[in-house]
Amino acid sequence: MAERIAISWSGGKDCCLALHRLIESNQEVACLFSMVSKKDGRNHAHGTPLPFLQMQADALGIPLIMIDSAGDYEQSIINGLREMKEELEITAVAFGTLYVDEDKKWNEEITIKSGLKPLFPVWIHKNESIILLDEWINSNYKAIICRARDSHFDANIVGQTVTEELKELLIPKEICVMGEGGEYHTFVVDGPLFTKRLNITESETILNTDLWSLNIKEMKMVE
DSSP states (O other), X not given: OOXXXXXXXXXXXHHHHHHHHHHHTTOEXXXXXXXXXXXXXXXXXXXXXXXXXXXXXXXXXXXXXEEEOOSOHHHHHHHHHHHHHHHHOOOEEEOOOOSXXXXXXXXXXXXXXXXXXXXXXXXXXXXXHHHHHHHHHTTTOEEEEXXXXXXXXXXXXXXXXXXXXXXXXXXXXXXXXXXXXXXXXXXXXXOTTOSSEXXXXXXXXXXXXXXXXXXXXXXXXXX
């Protein structure tokens, strides 16, 4: 029986690569979902303003479900997944988790508690991170750095595109080149699944709790 899949969505390259692999393998992706703070107007994963996260989903042409984390975070996501199961007939949930066992275990637990099947389309061994980064760089998607730890990077890393040149910058730092340890995060603005590309027209770089962050102020969808 074919699965009807919801994808845990941060807006970054890992979940986008998971989405791409599922679509390429003719899986049915019903929606994206993101844990958000409606009070703060941003998603939890990368702090992206919600209107721009919605714009990204619109550019992909895939519905986005925003689950408010008010109250208990874990129970909020379980309740949200149960609602998607009931209303959208979701049967499985896909995550962009790469190799951290604790993350995978937690994702599996909340998915099973919701009565759904967990999927991990981009799960790898830690030493395969460089291979996955090469796959991303050659995928024709465009992801920009939206957050980076100040212990590893200067402010000018923010806004840079994930390219071969950036990979050469990452390797000597002895960090995960995919940023799986939270060293950096990305926001995808264009690629094969996008019907329109995203153009950030106004932004600023701020330091927020040890993270250089891209504060997007204006963004447009363009042909």
